Amino acid sequence: MNTDKSIWVKDLTKKFGDFTAVDAISFEVGKGEIFGFLGANGAGKTTAMKMLIGISKPTSGAAMVAGYDVFHQADLVKQNIGYMSQKFALYDDLTIKENARFFGGIYGLTNTEIKSKTQQLITDLGIQEVVNQNVGSLPLGWKQKLAFSVALLHEPKIVFLDEPTGGVDPITRRQFWEMIYKQAHNGTTIFVTTHYMDEAEYCDRVSIMVDGRIDALDTPTQLKKQFDATSMNEVFLKLARK
């Protein structure tokens, strides 16, 4: 077991009765890496990620996230990671500050810390005018960036992003990825799942899941060479067609 890596996975499996959703996958993610976790719908991405963030118990195999064992130390894993869900889940009837105070609180930040980080968040995102509005009234792109910032409030070493750019316009997507780059540059490991193959190009390394197994794992450049393709989209199509 290598605790140097941010995420270490070996033969991780999840079965639901007879059906194997995740079939003995293995991979590693280093600190500060942007790791793209790709796959078609139903390939097992979400199931795999649920195991890594500690809300689903693996059937077999091993995984260490942020240096903690996913089987036996799920609570410690949860405390040390950040998570942004597909629905950018924030409480619509609370304001930005109130959302920040809630999430900061449950991750154990002190009041002073929450205050200063919230202020930082507001300045960075440039959302001073809407600070006292309910989150529900904000446009989708702002919610997305907000959800990302809130996930990082407690400065976790790894942040898991589940399809973070769904339903958002291309410009906002680009801005979002700039935020991701900035975080990775600061040393945060980014684990992101996505359907958008062009986003796969932004990642340091990428894995592609097909039917529960990892069928490809490398940098985008290498994968394009390996599959004789000009874009990640092509790589994906070739894999999915096998």
Next chain:
Amino acid sequence: MKRFIGFVKKEIYHILRDRRSLFILFGMPIVQILLFGFAITNEINNVKIGILDKSNDEISRQLIQKIDASPYFQIDQYLYDSNEFETTFKKGKIKAILVFEAQTAKELITKGSVKIQVLTDATEPNTANTILNYIQAIIQNFQSEINLQQTIPLQIVVESKMLYNPELKSVYLFVPGVMTIILMLVSAMMTSISIAKEKEIGTMEILLVSPLNPSQVIVGKVFPYILLSIFNAIVILLLGFFVFGMPMNGNLVLLGLESVLFILSALSLGILISTISQTQQTAMMISLMGLLLPVILLSGYIFPISSMPQPLQIMSNIVPAKWYIIILKGIMLKASGIALLWKETLILVIMTLFFLALSVKNYKIRLE
């Protein structure tokens, strides 16, 4: 026309494929009719009676036997002193006490008439009235039987006393009952929405990933509603006193504590409903419509539980409202203390813990 038919077809598919609404459309009316039919009854059956027999002669023994033989009554306890009356009634099992003074037979034969006292627990005024009437009827019957062999008609006079509610005010039945029903429904409904809401808006996942443990989430969700419900309870109580003239003979602090306990049990039930509902709407429907009738019918609020068929009587034991009404009436009308109400209190405590534990378990299952 064709468009219309196509639309109606689609609606029919919706209805048929939605198991839940099918149950409501067909299942619930049947269940409710059965419940209504069996539960609603103004008759009495197997009402438990106590006897204080200072005569122990043929008249008293024969009369007691006759009463015991009737399907309406069951002699449950023999008392030996009028001091026992208070405690007996407070315990709640016995609804009426028959008192035979000394030498009933001798009195009857020498003086031509004798008095028998019937004390009834009038905290349920309708039942008390019925009990009195039935006893009087049985005694009348007995009187006629004896007089067949007599030349001079003998008279057995029934002297009745309605205890705790001499004027048979229905408000004594009404206020505790309404308070219980409303508290239960509102509390359960409030919390039932909360978890279902998180599931609907997608923040449930976030909570699951966060370091919060299941117990913290469940208890955390119940807590704010306690204060709200306490406020509700106080308002209802005040209205009961000042507007309806409800007596308050017992300990106010005990009343407060028991009310908080009941509120907790209702809130916990709500959370439990929440963990099994996928949407807020389902949660509300279950807690309002699913709980409404059973609570009204099976809590003993309107229709006496002792008159219901056995299965319903057993079912009534799992309705928290039933136990709270006993406690409420006990404290307000009979000034009962914790010594007499400990059993009901304990049951409420166990129920609350059970609902909470089950909620936590359901919440944890989502982690698998």
